[in-house]
Amino acid sequence: MAWDFSTEPEFEEQLAWMREFVRAEIWPLETVFHELRQDEVDRVYAPLQAQVKARGLWAAHLDPELGGQGFGQVKLGLMHEILGSSPFAPNAFGCQAPDSGNSEILALAGTEEQKERYLHPLLAGDLKSAFSMTEPDTAGSDPTLLKTRAVKDGDGWVLNGHKWFSSNASIADFLIVMAVTDPDARSHQRASMFLVPVDTPGVRILRDVATMEHPEEAYGKLGGHAEIKYEDVRLPADALLGGEGEGFLIAQHRLGPGRIHHCMRWLGVSARAFDMLCERAQSRYAHGSLLADKQTVQNWIADSAAQMHAARLMTLHAAWVMDTQGASAARREISLIKFFGAGVMHDVIDRALQAHGSLGYSTDMPLEAMYRYARGARFYDGPDEVHRQSVARQVLRGYEAPAEGAPPSEHLPTNRAAAREKFAHLLEAVTSND
Numbered sequence: 001m002a003w004d005f006s007t008e009p010e011f012e013e014q015l016a017w018m019r020e021f022v023r024a025e026i027w028p029l030e031t032v033f034h035e036l037r038q039d040e041v042d043r044v045y046a047p048l049q050a051q052v053k054a055r056g057l058w059a060a061h062l063d064p065e066l067g068g069q070g071f072g073q074v075k076l077g078l079m080h081e082i083l084g085s086s087p088f089a090p091n092a093f094g095c096q097a098p099d100s101g102n103s104e105i106l107a108l109a110g111t112e113e114q115k116e117r118y119l120h121p122l123l124a125g126d127l128k129s130a131f132s133m134t135e136p137d138t139a140g141s142d143p144t145l146l147k148t149r150a151v152k153d154g155d156g157w158v159l160n161g162h163k164w165f166s167s168n169a170s171i172a173d174f175l176i177v178m179a180v181t182d183p184d185a186r187s188h189q190r191a192s193m194f195l196v197p198v199d200t201p202g203v204r205i206l207r208d209v210a211t212m213e214h215p216e217e218a219y220g221k222l223g224g225h226a227e228i229k230y231e232d233v234r235l236p237a238d239a240l241l242g243g244e245g246e247g248f249l250i251a252q253h254r255l256g257p258g259r260i261h262h263c264m265r266w267l268g269v270s271a272r273a274f275d276m277l278c279e280r281a282q283s284r285y286a287h288g289s290l291l292a293d294k295q296t297v298q299n300w301i302a303d304s305a306a307q308m309h310a311a312r313l314m315t316l317h318a319a320w321v322m323d324t325q326g327a328s329a330a331r332r333e334i335s336l337i338k339f340f341g342a343g344v345m346h347d348v349i350d351r352a353l354q355a356h357g358s359l360g361y362s363t364d365m366p367l368e369a370m371y372r373y374a375r376g377a378r379f380y381d382g383p384d385e386v387h388r389q390s391v392a393r394q395v396l397r398g399y400e401a402p403a404e405g406a407p408p409s410e411h412l413p414t415n416r417a418a419a420r421e422k423f424a425h426l427l428e429a430v431t432s433n434d
């Protein structure tokens, strides 16, 4: 099978522009964002977003008829690798999670009215959104256990439930909420999605949960993860997104591209940590030599380079399968890179932090924040264990147990006896002269 990840020279130029733009305009802002209120952050972004739009790189994940660039996953992979180097870059390019995934859902399942009301302003950057599925009291890794309920009431619905880790909900204008609409249906047909403006009576955004990534209590800032109570929230019939019972089906469409975009961004995080590791190795002197001359540090550099190269090829390959055969054909590739990429990012940052000693552990370097960010990647959008299980199940479908009582197919004594029988004449002929 031929693989082709090549891109045209014009796109290479765009990548070079993005590389320079993110380094020159976004990296420096990282150091002051925490001092700004959300409305100030929005004002800082506005001229940057204008430059990105002028360059034709805005909302590149969507098709041109929706105002995107229709890049496809391979080009998006190369682009996200650059944007991933900073948690603040995707927002300047209109492709930040969760808005990017939510716009994909709206494009896929929204009615014309829903697209008009939510999708177009979302793409223009005039609205912000959140995806509200995970609940504190049920296992997010098994969404068939969801408890949040939407019950039919006349033409509309009444929503009740408790969610948390709804990223960006405290700055969002609307939420996409996953709720059980038919508890008696088959497990993957019980839930539906609803479009819920945040100012709907009964929506109570309680707090942004302080996390490893953002340990300080804060509310209403980009990147927060909100806890929300939905209490007798009355929704009109047209709040339903997609068909009744189609929540999981639509979520699957969202999660495929969303997961691979995460993996692409992690390549950028890993590369930035790797650069810090190598720079430090060239400058820190201890026990008679530079760190760069110590074999352990050389092993870290070589292992990191090999892991990152593998992760990059696996990610681009998954992207290429998605582009050429569709998201469902790439399920195995996406699961492989989801857990592998999360591990690579963690390992590379860990080595870079170690090489910096107390400086790496301090907040004077971005490494400790990158390390905390990387930890979540091993379970959000599906824990490592679930992706491994999924890969193993798919792989095992290609294997059968030996017939009852039969030895393993590679059992040497059995195979030797069979070979002696099969080649008896030949063996006799070649050994008869001895």
Ligand SMILES: Cc1cc2nc3c(=O)[nH]c(=O)nc-3n(C[C@H](O)[C@H](O)[C@H](O)COP(=O)(O)OP(=O)(O)OC[C@H]3O[C@@H](n4cnc5c(N)ncnc54)[C@H](O)[C@@H]3O)c2cc1C
Residues within 6 Å of the ligand: 098, 130, 131, 132, 133, 134, 135, 138, 139, 140, 141, 142, 164, 165, 166, 167, 225, 376, 379, 380, 381, 382, 383, 384, 385, 386, 389
């Ligand atoms: C930074 C961040 C952003 C997030 N953003 C959102 C968002 O925008 N919207 C949203 O709805 N949710 C969001 N989440 C929630 C995230 O999707 C859930 O944390 C994730 O689905 C796991 O669910 P859980 O936390 O309930 O863990 P659980 O489901 O309770 O799993 C806990 C652990 O159990 C183990 N486990 C589970 N299943 C298996 C298995 N089959 N085999 C072996 N071990 C297993 C794993 O070790 C797993 O880590 C976010 C989370 C984080 C950290």
